[in-house]
Amino acid sequence: MKKILAILSLVIVAGCSNAQSPKAAPAKTSIANKPIAPYHILTADSVWATPADLKKDHPVMIIYFSPDCSHCQRMMYELKPKMATFKNMEVIMVTWSANYDLRAIREFRRDYDLAKYHNFVIGxxxxTRLVQQYYNVMTTPFIAIYDKHHKMVKSFDKPTPADTIVAAVKKV
Known part of the structure; x- marks a missing residue:
């Protein structure tokens, strides 16, 4: 019986110590030339959207955000007066939620008056966190900018000033 307790104790100690050790950060792969994430999102309008819905020959900006993220809110506040910059671009804003709960993204869309911009899709x-894993998103907002051939030209993996985002979009 003592041997069983000793073995069981070793297993528990090994398991606990393994759970507490910091994991190595996943190797950051280059996202240059990475195709648009194969997203499948439920939009604020309760419609499913995928990359197949994107217009051909239009640049695309993917924004991975969280409605309650202060950096994301500040970004939208700063981008609001510059919305004309994005008029010829498809902007896909993706977040995660429990059970595809739409309340937070509907409030976000309302707060920033995004419903009037038909090129903005929020979902x-x-x-699933497929998009989050695809781009290896560690902080929000994450932004990936694609040209009209849907080739990635720029990405921002940390909060970025609105003027920097606008400058990158103007180069597309």
Whole structure:
């Protein structure tokens, strides 16, 4: 019986110590030339959207955000007066939520008056986090900018000033 307890204790100690050790950060792969994430999001209008819905020959900007993220809110506040810059671009804003809950993204869309911009699509990927994993998103907002051939030209993996985002979009 003592041997069983000793073995069981070793297993528990090994498991606990393994759970506490910091994991190595995943190797950051280059996202240059990475195609648009194969997203499948439920939009604020309760419609499913995928990359197949994107217009051909239009640049695309993917924004991975969180409605309650202060950096994301500040970004939208700063971008609001510059919305004309994005008129010829498809902007896909993706977040995650429990059970595809749309309340937070509907409030975000309302707060920033995004419903009047038909090129802005806001949706949730639920708990799949496919887009988050695809781009290896560590902080929000994450932004990926694609040219009209849907080739990635620039990405921002941390909060970025609105003027920097606008300058990158103007080069597309």
């Amino acid at each position: 949730t990927e639920g708990y």
